[in-house]
Amino acid sequence: MxxxxxxxxxxxxxxxxxxxxxxxxxxxxxxxxxxxxxxxxxxxxxxxxxxxxxxxxxxxxxxxxxxxxxxxxxxxxxxxxxxxxxxxxxxxxxxxxxxxxxxxxxxxxxxxxxxxxxxxxxxxxxxxxxxxxxxxxxxxxxxxxxxxxxxxxxxxxxxxxxxxxxxxxxxxxxxxxxxxxxxxxxxxxxxxxxxxRGLTYVEVEVTGPNRDLHSGMYGGAVENPINVLCEMIHKMKDENGHITIPGFYDKVVELSNADREAMAKQPFSLEKYKKDLDIADVFGEKGFSTIERTGIRPTFDVNGIWGGYIGEGAKTVLPSKAYAKISMRLVPNQNSDEITKMFTDYFLSVAPKTVKVKVTPHHGGExxxxxxxxxxxxxxxxxxxxxxxxxxxxxxxxxxxxxxxxxxxxxxxxxxxxxxxxxxxxxxxxxxxxxxxxxxxxxxxxxxxxxxxxxxxxxx
Amino acid sequence: MxxxxxxxxxxxxxxxxxxxxxxxxxxxxxxxxxxxxxxxxxxxxxxxxxxxxxxxxxxxxxxxxxxxxxxxxxxxxxxxxxxxxxxxxxxxxxxxxxxxxxxxxxxxxxxxxxxxxxxxxxxxxxxxxxxxxxxxxxxxxxxxxxxxxxxxxxxxxxxxxxxxxxxxxxxxxxxxxxxxxxxxxxxxxxxxxxxxRGLTYVEVEVTGPNRDLHSGMYGGAVENPINVLCEMIHKMKDENGHITIPGFYDKVVELSNADREAMAKQPFSLEKYKKDLDIADVFGEKGFSTIERTGIRPTFDVNGIWGGYIGEGAKTVLPSKAYAKISMRLVPNQNSDEITKMFTDYFLSVAPKTVKVKVTPHHGGExxxxxxxxxxxxxxxxxxxxxxxxxxxxxxxxxxxxxxxxxxxxxxxxxxxxxxxxxxxxxxxxxxxxxxxxxxxxxxxxxxxxxxxxxxxxxx
Structure with missing residues (x-):
């Protein structure tokens, strides 16, 4: 061509x-x-x-x-x-x-x-x-x-x-x-x-027992770090897609109705969007449109998760550790360092005492x-x-x-x-x-x- | 020697x-x-x-x-x-x-x-x-x-x-x-x-969008299958360590007090157990001892989880798929096939319509x-x-x-x-x-x- x-x-x-x-x-x-x-x-x-x-x-x-x-x-x-x-x-x-x-x-x-x-x-x-x-x-x-x-x-x-x-x-x-x-x-x-949008990117590590255990011998009595990590991640958002980290939205600039109306005029087909991604429905923060959710609202996504046995077949292990890579997109006037700290504090606060948790910031941007x-x-x-x-x-x-x-x-x-x-x-x-x-x-x-x-x- | x-x-x-x-x-x-x-x-x-x-x-x-x-x-x-x-x-x-x-x-x-x-x-x-x-x-x-x-x-x-x-x-x-x-x-x-104990072992796959997406362009508007998988796993147990799958405990043989007292006489040191595993505390089904939790009670453990980017460094991906290997230990008179079906039904029932879920049974035992x-x-x-x-x-x-x-x-x-x-x-x-x-x-x-x-x- x-x-x-x-x-x-x-x-x-x-x-x-x-x-x-x-x-x-x-x-x-x-x-x-x-x-x-x-x-x-x-x-x-x-x-x-x-x-x-x-x-x-x-x-x-x-x-x-x-x-x-x-x-x-x-x-x-x-x-x-x-x-x-x-x-x-x-x-x-x-x-x-x-x-x-x-x-x-x-x-x-x-x-x-x-x-x-x-x-x-x-x-x-x-x-x-x-x-x-x-x-x-x-x-x-x-x-x-x-x-x-x-x-x-x-x-x-x-x-x-x-x-x-x-x-x-x-x-x-x-x-x-x-x-x-x-x-x-x-x-x-x-x-x-x-x-x-800005960005905060962290890696988290949840440690249960000091070694991988046989899930038959220890399962039911020792906290499984994967189950705990899942629960902790789950606690970061409520059922309305709202991020629950205290203070997270404090500095978010809310757009005026006029600005939101202007955004709504962008050509956008929700049907085409869903069809392109092959999803039955979109999901995001309640009260905002898809364009707003990706443009003017902050987010919380797990970009990667791993732990235990992930090879072929089955292994009945109760793993010692579970990991996740987590990122948050930020909007004006959120600050990357502040949000990283808020996340870390809250994430550690929701950890049960049966596990140890480490949060490592990767990189951020405003x-x-x-x-x-x-x-x-x-x-x-x-x-x-x-x-x-x-x-x-x-x-x-x-x-x-x-x-x-x-x-x-x-x-x-x-x-x-x-x-x-x-x-x-x-x-x-x-x-x-x-x-x-x-x-x-x-x-x-x-x-x-x-x-x-x-x-x-x-x-x- | x-x-x-x-x-x-x-x-x-x-x-x-x-x-x-x-x-x-x-x-x-x-x-x-x-x-x-x-x-x-x-x-x-x-x-x-x-x-x-x-x-x-x-x-x-x-x-x-x-x-x-x-x-x-x-x-x-x-x-x-x-x-x-x-x-x-x-x-x-x-x-x-x-x-x-x-x-x-x-x-x-x-x-x-x-x-x-x-x-x-x-x-x-x-x-x-x-x-x-x-x-x-x-x-x-x-x-x-x-x-x-x-x-x-x-x-x-x-x-x-x-x-x-x-x-x-x-x-x-x-x-x-x-x-x-x-x-x-x-x-x-x-x-x-x-x-x-018996065993039920399954692999689950949660699919969100049909391809890996850039979390900046789609994050906040498209359901992330890792977040969903975490939530679904979280829903399988309540805060008392009780498994929430409907019917799960129906056939569990409860031990008599005499049997439980006999079990309690086994030599066992909780302090030594915790020290050996380097954990601050044990966790399990409320109302049962550690020996009971591993001997006479059924369990639910994630043996492996994976999804998204798990390599070195950071990648801001909103993944298409997330996976877990999950096993349940069974006690008399639970039946492996029945429990597999109960799990599958319940797991599918807690999935939001924004994702597709597949459950593959691995193997079981009575x-x-x-x-x-x-x-x-x-x-x-x-x-x-x-x-x-x-x-x-x-x-x-x-x-x-x-x-x-x-x-x-x-x-x-x-x-x-x-x-x-x-x-x-x-x-x-x-x-x-x-x-x-x-x-x-x-x-x-x-x-x-x-x-x-x-x-x-x-x-x-």
Whole structure:
């Protein structure tokens, strides 16, 4: 297929743009798993090389205590506005591998989509920026200075990005930050994200007896840590889907009726949503719609649970330990550290004295809001309208990009969240995909954005 | 060490008896896991060879739809009583391997105990019978006919043993069945098991959305199957440790006060029990003691649970599925099939309509009682008293040996449960062990049993 765009250079180079992305997708840069350490490094080197090829003045791989950050810049005129592009080259773990129709690190095209881990989150979306930059360089149309900061630890909490940002404030000076790590409502309804949820992620360990026991010899007399963990998790929510952690909702910003009515106007079909997921019904906090539940309300989910014998067949064990990974999505003005503490206190308080409980915080991030009145948003709206033929709808998204709050705090800069993913992309799941249309249209929209941003900035 | 016995042959051959057992323990005959299939076969061949060496008239490996059954017999005089020895050569899976101090299939002696998977359950205990038989053959003192039936599927529910027993009623004709797959209270308090719990074992699967989802995009609006599974498990028991499945206790035989008082006289220290397990307190059904909870009351335990992301680091997934392995120990007169159905009905009834639930029964077994008035029990009591210097205490054990009920039904024979394991043996756990003292003393006790059984049988 060839995607039509307003920029001939992009149309002429589509195949190469895809080939290069495929090369990047073949590198299993899973940041959460030590065994992929060398691949993460390889992905960083790939990005640096492609920035140089695309025409940056300088590019470097910056070491951190964890995975490196790739930095590159093209300064055409200090008097012109500067755009700081943020993205990440690391990906989520790909397991369970057996559920992938084609292997996660062998990108494949089906139904005009690219199937691979990271195709949408965030390699595909991040790489659009490098190809948009190349397009402007090759067509002599770059109207702003550009800086790239592409990290390798987004999927594990961006632990070292804060240190790097703090230490490089001068280098990172810019007028705005542009991030493509979000989605649009649909290809018929382009949209721009103006709200993001924060995140608290913890791992809990419940210990009963000091060793695995025979459930026949001890069952009935010794507390089973799996049963206890189930009970403790159950106690975190009531029957109305309301989270029971004391103080949890205290700082939640309640939307005005007018805001809620505006949200309700977003195109959304509950029937289609249920059918797509093959569920008989949705479930969430009583008194809120599905769009509100995923956009403006905090959540509590168990992301993983394990304990006892989970192999083939049967084993009559009364296990010593049970574990869970638990995350909470946060909304303005909840604070990640405060919520982690509230959860920990409450979780420990509901534990019976027959077990020992340990809570280990993984990583957190703050919720964020983006103003629709900024020059960046206005320029983005013009670019979307020019490329897609429709004005974008401002939306709130459920996912978390904790670095948005970080950039605001450390660099004093607002982020523009112009991503082009779709719900069906199944990011973080098996068979993650990214539409070829979205990839190419994204490159076009980003290229057009620079033009409008320079014009609007000059007019101010 | 050398264990003193009343039979010189046993003392003289202790080292060889240990060496042969070690050879058997080195074969990882895990019946639950397909990848050990060849090892299971190897263990069967080992048993057959050792029966022949010990002096049976014939020995054979009998094929079944699963793992084979080893059969052997020595008929000295059809007029004499016949003892049918049952045991199993398969073992539980050994994972988690990393918790073993020495590898599970490399038997090692520490603190006068043999550490290895199967050392107590049941290779060590089963092999005592072959060595007791050898002793009687070599010392010309065999006073009964002997038949051996050693199976390879005990740890996976003995699915094919029933078929085999049914098809070989004539061949298996005997006066009693002798099984060593239970324990004694302590080496200072020898005991014989007179009651066994039954078992129901199921696997449950809870399905929410049809694929793993990003918890940021869907969290809060789509029911999380792990949260649901936790809630459903929680609903199976109330705060008094009472199982809430309707009808669950209907057929439970309540013990008389006299019986309960007799049980309370068993030597038992709750402080030692808690210290040994490193727990602040025990937990179980309100109104019953620890000995009662593990002996005469039914239980509900989750033996394994899993779902979502359980690897290193963090993954913000809202999983499609969550699973658990659940078992219930049964007491007279509960019935395994009935309880499986009650559980299934209730479990399905507490599921919200936002998920799909599947229950797969694994295997079950009926609870059993052994009379203290039988010739076999009386002969065993005399043998224990002669070997250990103390009369045995009749006890009820929490574990399940479903084949006891099967033998009663198909062969019309009572089983004598004369095992010599200890609680500390940690069967089904990492670092399973079996005392050298118990192994040698067991061989002696079994040998003495034959003498008393022949004498008492003749006197009748």
């Amino acid at each position: 060839s995607v039509k765009t307003k920029i001939p250079y992009i149309e002429q180079n589509q195949q190469r743009f895809l080939d290069e992305l495929f090369e990047l997708l073949r590198i299993p840069s899973v940041s959460a798993d030590k065994k992929f350490r060398d691949d993460v490094k390889k992905a960083a080197e790939f990005i640096k090389a492609k920035l140089v090829e695309a025409g940056v003045d300088k590019a470097e791989i910056c070491r951190t205590a964890g995975h490196p950050i790739v930095y590159g810049e093209k300064i055409i005129d200090p008097a012109l506005p500067t755009v700081l592009v943020y993205g990440h080259y690391d990906v989520q773990p790909a397991d369970p591998y057996e559920l992938w129709e084609t292997p996660p690190f062998e990108p494949t095209i089906r139904n005009e989509k690219i199937y691979a881990r990271g195709s949408a989150d965030d390699k595909g979306q991040m790489y659009m920026h490098i190809k948009a930059f190349e397009t402007m360089m090759q067509t002599n149309s770059l109207t702003c200075n550009v800086k790239f900061m592409i990290e390798g630890e987004e999927e594990v909490g961006s632990n070292n990005l804060g240190i790097f940002t703090e230490a490089n404030k001068e280098k990172l000076k810019a007028d705005m930050i542009m991030i493509s790590d979000t989605g649009i409502i649909s290809n018929e309804h382009p949209s721009i994200t103006v709200g993001l 919720p964020a809001m983006v103003s629709t009145k900024s020059t960046a948003y206005q320029a983005a709206a013009l670019a979307v309208e020019e490329a897609w033929g429709k004005a974008p709808i401002p939306t709130r998204e459920g996912g978390s990009i904790p670095i948005v709050a970080l950039f605001q705090k450390v660099l004093g800069l607002d982020s523009l969240l112009m991503g082009f993913g779709l719900d069906e992309d199944a990011i973080h799941s098996p068979n993650e995909s990214y539409g070829i249309f979205n990839y190419i249209k994204g490159i076009e929209t980003i290229t057009l954005f620079y033009k409008h941003f320079a014009t609007l900035s000059k007019a101010k | 050398s264990v003193k016995t009343k039979i010189p042959y046993i003392e003289q051959n202790q080292q060889r008896f240990l060496d042969e057992l070690f050879e058997l323990l080195r074969i990882p005959s895990v019946s639950a896991d397909k990848k050990f299939r060849d090892d299971v076969k190897k263990a069967a061949e080992f048993i057959k060879a050792k029966l022949v060496e010990a002096g049976v008239d014939k020995a054979e490996i009998c094929r079944t739809a699963g793992h084979p059954i080893v059969y052997g017999e020595k008929i000295i005089d059809p007029a004499l009583p016949t003892v049918l020895v049952y045991g199993h050569y398969d073992v539980q899976p050994a994972d988690p391997y990393e918790l073993w101090e020495t590898p599970p299939f490399e038997p090692t002696i520490r603190n006068e105990k043999i550490y290895a998977r199967g050392s107590a359950d049941d290779k060590g205990q089963m092999y005592m019978h072959i060595k007791a038989f050898e002793t009687m053959m070599q010392t010309n003192s065999l006073t009964c006919n002997v038949k051996f039936m050693i199976e390879g599927e005990e740890e996976v529910g003995s699915n094919n043993l029933g078929i085999f027993t049914e098809a070989n009623k004539e061949k298996l004709k005997a006066d009693m069945i002798m099984i060593s797959d239970t324990g004694i209270i302590s080496n200072e308090h020898p005991s014989i098991t007179v009651g066994l 609870p059993a009682m052994v009379s203290t008035k039988s010739t076999a029990y009386q002969a065993a009591a005399l043998a224990v008293e002669e070997a250990w210097g103390k009369a045995p205490i009749p006890t009820r054990e929490g574990g399940s040996i479903p084949i006891v009920a099967l033998f009663q039904k198909v062969l019309g024979l009572d089983s004598l449960l004369m095992g010599f394991g200890l609680d500390e043996d940690a069967i089904h756990s990492p670092n399973e062990s079996y005392g050298i003292f118990n192994y040698i003393k067991g061989i002696e006790t079994i040998t003495l049993f034959y003498k008393h059984f022949a004498t008492l049988s003749k006197a009748k």
